[in-house]
Amino acid sequence: MKNTSLLSRRNWLRNTTLSSAGLVMAAHTGLFAQSANDYPNEEELVRLFSNENPYGPSRQAKAAIEKLLHRANRYPTYHEVNPQALKEAIAKKEGLKPENVVLGHGSYQLLSLIAILYGNQQQTLVIPRPTFNVTGAYAEKQLGARVKYVNLDTKFGMDLPAMRRAIDNRTSMVMICNPNNPTGTSVSAQKLADFCKEVGKKATVFVDEAYIEYASPTHTQSMVALVRQQENVLITRTFSKMYGLAGMRVGYALARKDIAAKLDALNGRFGQLINGPGLAAAMASLKDEGFIKKTVRKNEEVKHWFYQQLQQTGVPYIASDTNFVYVQTGKVYANFHSQLATHHLKAVGRDKSEWSRISIGTLANMKQLMRSMKTMQKI
Numbered sequence: 001m002k003n004t005s006l007l008s009r010r011n012w013l014r015n016t017t018l019s020s021a022g023l024v025m026a027a028h029t030g031l032f033a034q035s036a037n038d039y040p041n042e043e044e045l046v047r048l049f050s051n052e053n054p055y056g057p058s059r060q061a062k063a064a065i066e067k068l069l070h071r072a073n074r075y076p077t078y079h080e081v082n083p084q085a086l087k088e089a090i091a092k093k094e095g096l097k098p099e100n101v102v103l104g105h106g107s108y109q110l111l112s113l114i115a116i117l118y119g120n121q122q123q124t125l126v127i128p129r130p131t132f133n134v135t136g137a138y139a140e141k142q143l144g145a146r147v148k149y150v151n152l153d154t155k156f157g158m159d160l161p162a163m164r165r166a167i168d169n170r171t172s173m174v175m176i177c178n179p180n181n182p183t184g185t186s187v188s189a190q191k192l193a194d195f196c197k198e199v200g201k202k203a204t205v206f207v208d209e210a211y212i213e214y215a216s217p218t219h220t221q222s223m224v225a226l227v228r229q230q231e232n233v234l235i236t237r238t239f240s241k242m243y244g245l246a247g248m249r250v251g252y253a254l255a256r257k258d259i260a261a262k263l264d265a266l267n268g269r270f271g272q273l274i275n276g277p278g279l280a281a282a283m284a285s286l287k288d289e290g291f292i293k294k295t296v297r298k299n300e301e302v303k304h305w306f307y308q309q310l311q312q313t314g315v316p317y318i319a320s321d322t323n324f325v326y327v328q329t330g331k332v333y334a335n336f337h338s339q340l341a342t343h344h345l346k347a348v349g350r351d352k353s354e355w356s357r358i359s360i361g362t363l364a365n366m367k368q369l370m371r372s373m374k375t376m377q378k379i
Contacts, residue, residue, distance in 0.1 A: 116266055
């Protein structure tokens, strides 16, 4: 592969739609591959594979969407609901400035842009495994970057000492997914902050916080304080999970001004073309603290019910700080995912894989799952 300069990559990105995940998804097939064609219709499919909020958006978000639908024929410019307004709302909530915020079409687009910013043939990325590896896969397969994969520790947590050892003089970025997807484990706030400060002297630390709203503050916390302190840290978040806006495609990154400016330059016009109803819903969601508390409570109640059922059934699992659980289905069931499909259920994983990631749905969803699992053929 030819050596591609940042300028040429930027031009290439601006003239294609790859940042929306076309080739990234192609490079990232397998574990997260999904198809609704295997099911009669979506209404019959119990979606336990994308970690969506099964309760939908908040009432305030729905009202904001409805209010903006009449101008769906207009771009969100010269209107009170616009990308800059969302940047300002996020910045105010996080104690930052708008120039610290970069918007994306979901965090997926931003994960691709981060790969472009930090991954070329002269650079090395350090990525944990397993994790939600859009950035590493893009950098490695599309840009020719070198990626060092570091396995999780024996408790399925981030092996921070091993990640430190993997850093060399070519390392441009080190990724931490916190809480981690697909395992649901997290790094304590102090350990992660110390890691970011130390490693940030050598390379940018990228922290994917897609599920941070679900995590207990006693287990871990956002690294946004390090952005306020001008540390070499880049954070991504999304409105797709906790906020129930997966279909609206709104995500954002937080970083000190110089990092954010480079990311935004790659973003180009894409960051200004987020749909108006999505912007309105995101702005409304940021204000709805009650919705967050209610969703966390429901998720914890259903998740702990699911834990009890797994324990009674004898299926091992990893305790999770998120709205999904990493379950050792391959130790108990034969062809688990094929059997799931016959019951119109879908989770992440493959028949031959030992572990499956199962999203926490409503209590009714999880009861249906357990009824199905009790009828499944075991090894």
